[in-house]
Amino acid sequence: MTVHQGRCFCGAVAIEASGAPEAMGYCHCRSCRSWSGGPVNAFSLWKPDAVRVTDGAEHLRTYAKTPQSERQYCSECGGHLMTNHPTFGLVDVFAATLPTLDFQPAVHVNYAESVLKMRDGLPKLKDFPAELGGSGESVPE
Ligand SMILES: [Zn+2]
Numbered sequence: 001m002t003v004h005q006g007r008c009f010c011g012a013v014a015i016e017a018s019g020a021p022e023a024m025g026y027c028h029c030r031s032c033r034s035w036s037g038g039p040v041n042a043f044s045l046w047k048p049d050a051v052r053v054t055d056g057a058e059h060l061r062t063y064a065k066t067p068q069s070e071r072q073y074c075s076e077c078g079g080h081l082m083t084n085h086p087t088f089g090l091v092d093v094f095a096a097t098l099p100t101l102d103f104q105p106a107v108h109v110n111y112a113e114s115v116l117k118m119r120d121g122l123p124k125l126k127d128f129p130a131e132l133g134g135s136g137e138s139v140p141e
């Protein structure tokens with residue numbers, strides 16, 4: 001099984017993601033933009049048991065502005081690692097956290113909130129897919 005290893009910005013916290021992600025893409029929502037400091041969040045979604053902290057767990061902190069997103073970062077450097085989505089049953093390990101992951105985006109979510117239009121021909125969802133409780137509606141690129 002493929003194992004991807006990643007570390008926070010300073011290296012104190014190490015994580016491992018095993019196998020293949022359930023989905024990959026970009027989130028354009030205001031929360032992701034605000035927390036990441038970038039115009040989009042490149043996500044890779046994993047089953048929670050595929051992801052584990054292998055080093056520096058004592059430095060891992062969680063901030064949950066809403067119960068849907070438990071955002072995890074390193075207390076030493078402030079570097080972001082992943083966001084647990086308990087209501088989806090998935091963990092978003094930021095694509096940038098896993099250097100060996102072959103990032104193959106398939107969808108854009110929360111594109112209605114986009115500040116960076118990405119005309120790459122991929123599906124653009126207004127919010128979330130219907131199976132995750134969203135409208136499932138598409139919006140123009
Ligand atoms: Zn760190």
Ligand SMILES: [Zn+2]
Nearest residue numbers: 027028029032
């Ligand atoms: Zn988002």
